[in-house]
Amino acid sequence: MVKAAITGLSHYLPDYILTNDEIATMVETNDEWITTRTGIKERHILKGEGKGSSALAIPAVRDVLEKTGTAPEEVECLICATSSPDYAAWPSTACVIADALNIRGAMCYDILSACTGFLYCLQQAQAFIKSGIYKKIIICSAEKCSSFMNPKDRTTLPLFGDGGAAALIEPSEEYGVEITKIHADGAGNDHLIHVCGGSVCPPSHEAIDKDQHYIFQDGKYVFKNAVTFMTSAVSEVMEEGHLTLDDIDWICTHQANKRIIESVREHCNAPEEKVICNIAHVGNTSSASIPIALHEAAQEGKLKKGDRILLAAFGSGFTWGSIYLTWADCKI
DSSP: OOEEEEEEEEEEOOSEEEEHHHHTTTSSOOHHHHHHHHOOOEEEEOOSTTOOTHHHHHHHHHHHHHHHTOOGGGOOEEEEEOSSOSSSSSSOHHHHHHHHTTOOSOEEEEEOOGGGHHHHHHHHHHHHHHHTSOSOEEEEEEEEGGGGOOTTOTTTTTTBOEEEEEEEEEEESSSEEEEEEEEEOGGGGGGEEOOTTSSSSOOOHHHHHTTTTSOEEOHHHHHHHHHHHHHHHHHHHHHHTTOOGGGOSEEEEOOSOHHHHHHHHHHTTOOGGGEEOOHHHHOBOGGGHHHHHHHHHHHTTOOOTTOEEEEEEEETTTEEEEEEEEOOSOBO
16 A cells, blocks of 8 residues: 655754743743743744745755755645745745745645644645655645744743754655544634734734734643643554554654653653654744654664654644654655
8 A cells, every 4th residue: 555655854943043041131031940841942043034934944845855866846746834924825835935946836835733734744745645646745844933922921932943844755655654643623722822914813003012913822721732632642543553652663742842742751651762852952843843853863863764653743723633654765
């Protein structure tokens, strides 16, 4: 049976590093407070006028094309997960990325599923591959989270960083996506929301005065539900595949918060050495967090062909899900 395999992977982090000590000069906090509650020591921030999320994905996509020997004209579909698109409505960030890399004629579109975005992209790529519609698909995540961070909010400012990642998805008979469980429930939308900028609340002086152009997060509620729903999705995947922890080599969850990652691990009774975690130097990069963590793990030599990997994510919406896959001969 044909599977959708990750045959190329790359990521990009901007040069500027925002440390906890620097954040402590902006809001009332300190390195110890941030580290003990989030596990984050630093995050990367995209600087420069006129630079949007596409600037974070373009280098990653270019690197994937070069390392896999894929010509731009061979790309049949490009899907971009982003919660921070270059423009409020159109064109899509996927189209901006494709134009910059001379990808012409391919199907291009964005997915807005917050921190679960990469899993949404991977499931859709799997559907295209298995149906035979496309054979070469680029999925990418591009997140300039700093563009909607409130510089006065000590609860959200330390959490998020900027970053991008990209993967080439191709058919394989041996390796790739085995099981997917992707969900959403809009009942939780008010607890993690970016109010201003859409058709409900267009930009205005009044909205800006109310700080509605920044994200709002009910931290405790989000924490509880992130752990509950990621754990539930992991259980679904393991039940469907009749899997035990012996069938899993690596677990890579959305890098939201070290305590969330640890809570999910504990609920799953997974050993710490099987969990991929890079949040300390990257922060929460929303949909880009999982592919960035995977690429760094691959670069460190941790991921080997045939490794069985369990992914799990949770984000605004609420959206959540889990994917079980086998690692292909991936160009990194």
